[in-house]
Amino acid sequence: MYSTVMSTSERLIEATRELLWERGYVGTSPKAIQQQAGAGQGSMYHHFAGKPDLALAAIRRTTEEMRAAAEATFADGRTAHERISAYLLRERDVLRGCPVGRLTMDPEIIASAELRAPVDETLDWLRHRLAGIVQEGLDQGEFAPSVVPDEIAAAVVATVQGGYVLARASGSPDAFDAGVRGLLSLLAPPPNSH
């Protein structure tokens, strides 16, 4: 249930976002959405064509938020290493998992080009954005010349996404933090580099 300052359509989208995050697409039913949104059956089908349509609206909003959150962390550092650190170390609700990455495990999301597109585009954008930052660091001599920006970017995003898996398996964020620290330690400029 949400406060009445939100329109019914807004509440439906927010409810869907919550449920997709927690239970995935397959595990989320229209009835559950309606209950969480405090909206009736008729209301939902008035505003949205059905479950896929509503899910698409929810996924689009979630991916937009993810981009904004990532972009915000990139402003937090001067050097490439600082900006990547800021991204990796930013506060996360680790045990809830990634609301975007989670969707990739859903067979019906993957099977639908429309539903998969925002997920794909967002993770792709993130990798390219990170690769650009790595390239800048490379240009500044911050990293070993053997570093390949696309590969480091993929490793950074994968460490985060995989960190969620380890954390949820163990019921503790420790493994997430350990993975991030491990990657950052490998990426750290050698002590003799200045």
Add this chain to the structure above:
Amino acid sequence: MYSTVMSTSERLIEATRELLWERGYVGTSPKAIQQQAGAGQGSMYHHFAGKPDLALAAIRRTTEEMRAAAEATFADGRTAHERISAYLLRERDVLRGCPVGRLTMDPEIIASAELRAPVDETLDWLRHRLAGIVQEGLDQGEFAPSVVPDEIAAAVVATVQGGYVLARASGSPDAFDAGVRGLLSLLAPPPNSH
């Protein structure tokens, strides 16, 4: 459908393993299992108490296989770096995702201590096993002294698990491979180390 050389109970377990991998726990119904196994309703409930019981048997077998597969790769190298490389570079059905890691995104698996336990124990075992290998490499002077075994182990497993996410999002194994190469490049002994 499976060949008749397998017992009904075996076919039920194998069918459940396939469906859990592809659709997760929430997305897998007893009826789907029965159809895939070529078994009737009564058969399933004769051999297993219900969906959770059958899932537990399937998960246990899948986690056992995962351990054996990982252990096999660790025999493939002499140095720590070689053994970690072998683990990371081993052939995988990347677009299908990890049959164990996938389960962590399932709310009903996480909510059940019994179902989560084998998943947790297996990923935990893998991290400890890798940490031991990193420690050996550290003892041999293979890695920088700043390397922390537990952290590198977590980063290795997370890169694999997250690589699956990136691959499935994009519909291509490329991002998985890139992440793995990125991590390995950072872990590579410096060229002047010999």
Add this chain to the structure above:
DNA sequence: GTCTATAGCAGGATAGAC
């Protein structure tokens, strides 16, 4: 061991009144 029958409930959606 396997089969069919049955049950109660939820999923996903449509229809039409208000």
Add this chain to the structure above:
DNA sequence: GTCTATCCTGCTATAGAC
């Protein structure tokens, strides 16, 4: 715009015959 009624199918399981 929202509500209630209704629909058909599938989920998860139990019962009891064979």
